[in-house]
Amino acid sequence: MNLFFLFIYFIIITVVIEIHVILFQLTGLKVEVSRFQVISMMTGTGFTTGESELILGHPIRRKLAAFLILFGAFSLAVIISSISNFLTNELNMKEVLSVAGCVLLTFIVLKLAWVQKILSLIFNRKLVYNIELGDMPVRDVFLTDKQDHLLNLxxxxxxxxVSKTLGQFIHGYDQMDIAVLFIKRGDLKIRRKLYDTKIHEGDQIFIFGDKRAIIDQFKDDISIMEAKLKTKTI
Incomplete structure (x- = not known):
């Protein structure tokens, strides 16, 4: 009986994973990223990857993640309890089958295209009206197109x-598909007169625009930066 219970419960866990994969997809996350992050959150392993920022920086995904983390902890407790009572008949299989049926029904409903469309509209509407830009991941704010690029130079x-202004370095910058967001100099962030400010060694320039235009304009400095960072990691 307990083996049957464990089998049913593992099915419930699998279906819960697939339900949340669908929900994360509806918020704009890729399916392969969704599945890995869902499993990571439920098991408490691997969630420290860079992709976790896509979850933490999105309010709807954070709520789904909180449920998964709690469900994962609860599931571990249930499995341990079931194994410890392996030779008893304390488990109510009728209730377990009812829960499994409800979870399976939820999964089937979420697979319907019209349900996914409605949920997607609800999620996006909440994002439009309830979310500050600061709550959203950089990718959702800036990198909305394949050619968009954000560079920390x-x-x-x-x-x-060094010792030049961006205006001297980028000829015709006002006609180019490049925008300098700010210059970071130690703890100071320079946001005014960016193209008239002399650049110092140690500065960080945050640049947004067309990827090809940025690479063409700053390719030498990008190469220097990559070489320096590579040397530090060796």
Whole structure:
């Protein structure tokens, strides 16, 4: 009886995983990322990957994640309890089958295209009206197109930008598909007169725009930065 219970409960866990994969997809997350993160949250392993920022930076995904983490902890307790009572008949199989049926029905309903469409509209509407941009991941705010690129350019002494202004370095910058967001100099963030500010060694320039245009304009400095960072990691 207990073996049957464990089998049913593992089915419930599997279906809960698939339900949340669908829900995460409806918030705009890729299916492969969704499945890995759902399993990670439920088991409490692997959630420290860089992709976890896609979950933590999104309010709806955070709520789903909280349920998964709690459900995972509860599931572990249930499995341990079931194994410890392996030779008893204390488990009510009727209740277990009822729960399994409800979870399976939820999964089947969520697989319906019209249900997914309605949920997607609800999720997106909540994002429009209830979310500050600061609550959203960088990818959802800036990188909405395949050609969009956000660069954190670190300036070293070899850089051609040192002691120059961005206006001197980028000719016709007002006609280019590139925007300098701010310059970070230690704890200071410079947001005014960005194209007239002389660049110092150690500055970080945050640049947004077309990926090809950014690479073409800053390719030498990007190469210097990559070489420096690679040396630090060796």
């Amino acid at each position: 670190r300036i070293y002494e070899e850089s051609r930008l």
